[in-house]
Amino acid sequence: MPKDPDTPTGPRHVAIIMDGNGRWAQARGRPRLFGHHAGARRVREIVEACPDLGVKYVTIFAFSTENWKRTQVEVAGLMSLFRRYIKKEAKALHDEGVRVRFIGDRLRLDGKLVALMDELEEYTAGNDRVHLTIALNYGGRDEVARATKRLAQDVATGRLDPESVDEETLPKYLDTCVLPDPDLVIRTSGEARISNFLLWQSAYAEYEFIDTLWPDFTDEIFAGLVRNYGSRERRFGAVKT
Template sequence: MDPSDECLKLSSQNTLPRHVAIIMDGNSRWAEAKSLPRVAGHKEGAQAVKRCIQGAIRNDIQWLTLYAFSSENWRRTPEEVADLTALLRFYLKFEARKLHKEGVRVRIIGDSKRFDPKLQKQFDEIEALTKNNTRLILTLALSYGGRGEIIQAVQRIVQDVQAQQIDPEQITEDLFSNYLFAPDVPDPDLIVRTSGESRLSNFLLWQSAYAELIFVETLWPDFNEDHFNDILSVYIRRERRFGTRPGLKISDK
């Protein structure tokens, strides 16, 4: 079946997620299974990113967040970190204008200051280039950790309390959310992890409170538009209840 035909079928259900977040896992295992160096898995994983973005665009997904480089990734060998950052630099350089042409807005969340200044400049450039695009909001989580994001939010709230800009009694879930990296991005409706692992690995811990979770066996480098359509098919068959009365669906919230 042509991917576009499947997308039309899914879109007609009118229950697609607004925001899909993906933990892209399995690059190294993909390379090892083929007796290739790890960097080969990361390179093929970058191709899967392109296919995933096209799947999101075809299905009119509004927000897509990709876990591209975790805060824990800095613990990998210097050689692998260098490969990952070099690939990231290459991807941003050659995909920026393509994404802009597609109407994709790119945003970066995480502790980006840990990257070298040249890469930080690329982050700024792609965000500035695409800032007015609305077809798809693509958030790249880079040097990102959910616990770190929460700690940073707490630190900023404490500073504002000490400066008497807010009263402790004013602190609510909504206010707390305003101190996260991307407060204007809605919480993900759906979080997907590839490679058969069944954990969040420090990804969007606050935002994932009511997200639907789907874990698939496919290694990330093999992920394509058909896989993207499959996870959407699973999602639209689920009934979301948000911890309240039985039968409460997302449309009732």
């Protein structure tokens, strides 16, 4: 739910569509996977910047349900990158007090990758300095469909009264049920669309579409966008008196 509009704070939860890795690599005459590796290294810098900026939650869009349409070489490379990232970064994330969660449909993912995801979630479960959520094989419409299916099952079995269902009910079935809604959504690379990312949760989010490609997205740029959020007037449908 949106925060009280009278509370003048910075964004507590920032969601990021990390776009532009492939173009960044191609501009340097390198294969697209080179850009994805560069983008993965950028994640740590942004996560480490969060505490000083007052950002408690950060959610990153790593792989969408639509990304399976890419070449087999790129998809296989990305899955290998995800496994490598988890193995390499687990201790550093834990030592920084980062709690990691994954959202998305895990059924299509490789079993070894899912096992690593589960292990990282369990390993960092006691941390609370920053909450990093990684959207992997995630799509907003797919998430709502899966949530609706679970809700319907509870109605069918009598665990949920259909007359009690309202806009507060569905979020309890979403992948993000334990997270606050994002206050700010950032998309890099110059594209001005949300690409099926956190559709329900971002109903009241502020958006920033910037030209910077993700591997060039520095903590200084991030800090500037967080500060800019604080200058926006957020009324949530009300009229300022």
